[in-house]
Amino acid sequence: MGLRMIVTVKQVPDTHNVTGEAMKEDGTVNRAALPTIFNPEDLNALEEALKIKERTGGHVTCISMGPPNAVEVLKECLYRGADDAVLISDRRFAGADTLATSYALKCAIEQAGEYDLILCGRQAIDGDTAQVGPQIAEKLDINQLTCISAVTEIDEESITAKRSVEDGYEIVKSGFPVLLTVTASANEPRSANAKKVMTYKNIGKEICNSSYDESYMAAETCAVISHVKEWNVEAISADPVQCGLSGSPTKVKKIQSVVLTGCESRQIANSETEITNLMNELVSENIIG
Amino acid sequence: MSNKKNVMVFIESRAGKIAEVSLELLGAARDLAGKLGVQVEAVAIGHDLKNELTVLGHYGCQRVYYINDERLAFFSSVPYAKTVVNTIKAHNPGIVLFGATTMGRDVAPRVASALKCGLTADCTDLKIGEHQIKDKTYKNTLLQIRPAFGGNIIATIVSPESVPSMATVREGVMKMITPNPDAAVEIINEACTIADNDFLTEVLEVINEEKAVNLKAAQIIVSAGMGASDPEAIELARTLAAALCGELGCSRPVVDSGILDKDHQVGQTGITVRPNLYIACGISGQIQHRAGMSEAKRIIAINKDPNAPIFAIAHYGIVGDVKDVLTKMINAYKKA
Ligand SMILES: Cc1cc2nc3c(=O)[nH]c(=O)nc-3n(C[C@H](O)[C@H](O)[C@H](O)COP(=O)(O)OP(=O)(O)OC[C@H]3O[C@@H](n4cnc5c(N)ncnc54)[C@H](O)[C@@H]3O)c2cc1C
Ligand SMILES: Nc1ncnc2c1ncn2[C@@H]1O[C@H](COP(=O)(O)O)[C@@H](O)[C@H]1O
Numbered sequence: 209m210g211l212r213m214i215v216t217v218k219q220v221p222d223t224h225n226v227t228g229e230a231m232k233e234d235g236t237v238n239r240a241a242l243p244t245i246f247n248p249e250d251l252n253a254l255e256e257a258l259k260i261k262e263r264t265g266g267h268v269t270c271i272s273m274g275p276p277n278a279v280e281v282l283k284e285c286l287y288r289g290a291d292d293a294v295l296i297s298d299r300r301f302a303g304a305d306t307l308a309t310s311y312a313l314k315c316a317i318e319q320a321g322e323y324d325l326i327l328c329g330r331q332a333i334d335g336d337t338a339q340v341g342p343q344i345a346e347k348l349d350i351n352q353l354t355c356i357s358a359v360t361e362i363d364e365e366s367i368t369a370k371r372s373v374e375d376g377y378e379i380v381k382s383g384f385p386v387l388l389t390v391t392a393s394a395n396e397p398r399s400a401n402a403k404k405v406m407t408y409k410n411i412g413k414e415i416c417n418s419s420y421d422e423s424y425m426a427a428e429t430c431a432v433i434s435h436v437k438e439w440n441v442e443a444i445s446a447d448p449v450q451c452g453l454s455g456s457p458t459k460v461k462k463i464q465s466v467v468l469t470g471c472e473s474r475q476i477a478n479s480e481t482e483i484t485n486l487m488n489e490l491v492s493e494n495i496i497g
Numbered sequence: 498m499s500n501k502k503n504v505m506v507f508i509e510s511r512a513g514k515i516a517e518v519s520l521e522l523l524g525a526a527r528d529l530a531g532k533l534g535v536q537v538e539a540v541a542i543g544h545d546l547k548n549e550l551t552v553l554g555h556y557g558c559q560r561v562y563y564i565n566d567e568r569l570a571f572f573s574s575v576p577y578a579k580t581v582v583n584t585i586k587a588h589n590p591g592i593v594l595f596g597a598t599t600m601g602r603d604v605a606p607r608v609a610s611a612l613k614c615g616l617t618a619d620c621t622d623l624k625i626g627e628h629q630i631k632d633k634t635y636k637n638t639l640l641q642i643r644p645a646f647g648g649n650i651i652a653t654i655v656s657p658e659s660v661p662s663m664a665t666v667r668e669g670v671m672k673m674i675t676p677n678p679d680a681a682v683e684i685i686n687e688a689c690t691i692a693d694n695d696f697l698t699e700v701l702e703v704i705n706e707e708k709a710v711n712l713k714a715a716q717i718i719v720s721a722g723m724g725a726s727d728p729e730a731i732e733l734a735r736t737l738a739a740a741l742c743g744e745l746g747c748s749r750p751v752v753d754s755g756i757l758d759k760d761h762q763v764g765q766t767g768i769t770v771r772p773n774l775y776i777a778c779g780i781s782g783q784i785q786h787r788a789g790m791s792e793a794k795r796i797i798a799i800n801k802d803p804n805a806p807i808f809a810i811a812h813y814g815i816v817g818d819v820k821d822v823l824t825k826m827i828n829a830y831k832k833a
Contacts, residue, residue, distance in 0.1 A: 221646070305615070306606065306609075306616070307609065307610060307613065307615070307616075310606075310610060334646065335618070335645065336618065336619060336766075337606075337618040337619070338602050338606070338618065339602075339605075339606035339609070339616060339618060340606075341606075342574070342602075342603060342604075342606035342607045342610070343606045343607065343609070343610040345574075345607065346578065346606070346607040346610035346611055347610055351574065351575055351697035351698060352574045352575075352603070352607070353574075353698065354574070354599065354602070354603045355599045355602075355603075368701065371599070372599065373511075373598075373599045373600070374511075374598055374599060375511070375705050375706065375708075376703070376704045376705040376706040377704050377706070378572075378700055378701075378702065378703050378704070379700070379701040379702040379704075380698050380699065380700055380701065381698070381699040381701055382697055382698050382699070383697065386697070456615075457613070457614055457615035457656040457658060457659040458615035458616070458617060458654050458655070458656045459628070459630070459654070459655050459656065459657075460652055460653070460654055461628055461640065461653040461654065461655045462652070462653040463645075463650050463651070463652050463653075464650065464651045464652075464653075465650055465651075472812065473808065473809075473811055473812060473813070473814055474812065474813050474814070475814050475815075475816075476797075476813050476814065476815045477815075478815055478816060478817030478818075478821065478822055478825070480825055480828075480829070483815070483822065483825040483826055483829050484825075484829040484832065486797075486813060486829075487826060487829040487830050488829075490774065490795070495773050495774050495794070495795055496717060496741050496774060496830070497741075497742060
């Protein structure tokens with residue numbers, strides 16, 4: 209039978225290539241202007257799930273909330289060995305903070321059925337908040353083990369894992385259901401399987417609510433097999449008020465590009481005399497002993 | 498007791514010892530409470546902490562709600578989060594602050610989710626101000642300031658419509674106040690009402706690993722960037738650090754390329770430092786690096802590129818090759 213696992217994965221802007229223009233006037237992110245990648249630690253969460261599946265058997269469902277092209281990260285999940293993929297997409301989810309995001313993901317997880325283990329990345333590199341995982345766990349009223357850097361033991365009854373903390377680590381154990389947040393040091397994510405890429409490359413999405421306007425993704429839907437389910441607010445029985453901007457208590461008040469605040473600066477020539485003077489000065493000011 | 502909405506700090510303790518970040522947060526809370534004309538409170542969860550708690554008074558805390566239970570001796574998500582939620586519901590603080598530690602980042606989101614209130618992670622500054630939504634003005638709102646998008650922008654976040662406003666703050670970001678040994682804290686014992694079946698995590702082992710370096714405590718840091726990453730340059734940086742009784746730091750790519758251990762990394766995703774002297778060797782000075790060191794009292798930058806951004810925040814700029822400059826510094830110091 210094995211464990212029923214859910215992995216949450218997010219498509220994120222590649223924060224290495226961000227400029228001030230990446231933000232819109234209203235303070236939300238202009239995702240369209242940015243290259244996107246698979247959130248790195250979500251790959252570690254997926255890898256851990258696939259390893260557990262290899263060890264104990266089981267089923268891996270990947271869920272992502274995002275715009276239509278977030279289907280790309282879900283395809284990546286299928287290429288690596290996930291069994292199912294679900295995209296939560298609806299304009300009413302837009303502008304969600306972590307509270308609204310975790311609410312939508314919680315509804316989707318409940319919609320997906322029974323589960324034993326939920327794996328999230330520790331944090332997403334767009335916000336670095338590390339909040340969504342624990343908030344999903346709270347909303348499902350289940351236990352959580354955060355910052356997991358290794359799964360040491362697992363069977364159908366319980367999981368034992370290594371949790372990295374500031375001054376070392378803890379070995380913690382929990383029964384199911386439980387939610388894990390996984391760090392980059394947990395494993396080395398496998399690459400896509402060439403055969404699976406061929407199988408899934410051209411798949412489309414199976415849309416569960418026809419009332420939702422899907423015309424803008426027509427190109428994707430010329431499907432061979434439908435393996436990525438797409439759910440909207442109704443499909444996951446979510447309360448629209450708790451989704452998106454209206455479900456988000458945090459508001460962005462102001463965005464500033466980072467400017468260098470200059471300080472009084474002295475140029476020291478790269479010469480023995482000037483460097484010796486500088487060192488002597490620092491000694492006499494008791495900055496160095 | 499005042500019925501004003503106070504500022505509350507989550508006191509973190511591990512093995513019976515109060516975390517430094519909690520004391521730092523009390524200082525920040527004192528500033529915020531001063532502006533709001535309210536008090537600084539704290540919630541402390543654990544077992545046998547009573548003797549430790551007096552120190553909270555020295556750092557500006559007026560009252561601490563103390564939940565003492567043997568079952569709370571080790572950290573466990575569900576009981577800790579539920580206890581904080583109960584304390585918040587009972588005492589209605591306007592602001593709650595957590596350290597952005599593994600414990601704070603585990604508990605705070607659960608608490609925010611349970612109370613359906615806003616939570617801003619990893620704030621680098623906290624202020625009081627006002628915010629307008631439609632035609633309603635919210636006065637005395639917590640302005641939560643943090644870098645976003647890999648530090649490329651600075652965002653000010655507010656959550657005035659939900660109470661309390663909650664934030665996590667990283668260790669080292671807020672300055673600890675000078676302790677006043679005469680200031681007392683009122684300790685209020687509260688019962689732990691968590692049921693046994695909420696204790697869902699079993700802590701089998703706690704292993705302490707000594708850090709190879711302690712950057713946070715260092716008064717002098719010599720830091721190597723990609724411009725000082727070959728073995729010879731690293732060795733020179735290490736020699737200078739040793740001569741000055743300082744520590745060796747570095748930028749992230751130096752860690753990513755496996756040259757130095759993560760414990761050496763300064764910056765947004767590394768350690769925030771505030772030494773007396775920071776010597777940046779071959780570091781370009783990207784925002785993510787500066788986020789961790791710009792508060793150093795003195796900064797010396799060594800870079801061969803006169804336009805490197807690091808020079809904008811350096812007190813002393815030396816344009817030149819790192820190895821050459823470091824050698825001169827080591828020689829000069831030996832003579833000095
Ligand atoms: C989400 C995120 C988080 C990040 N967190 C951190 C963090 O915590 N800490 C951090 O440091 N970075 C962090 N970064 C990376 C950061 O953006 C920079 O890439 C990094 O700080 C650059 O490191 P560097 O200055 O050593 O290297 P480079 O940018 O490559 O600069 C090398 C410098 O050395 C100079 N140089 C080269 N050769 C010599 C020589 N012989 N003599 C003198 N000078 C020389 C060059 O002129 C150049 O200025 C983060 C990035 C992201 C996206
Ligand atoms: N929109 C999303 N869709 C799917 N998973 C998400 C989403 N947002 C966050 N997560 C998950 O929650 C983790 C923490 O995200 P964050 O709180 O944004 O740092 C991520 O690593 C993901 O596993």
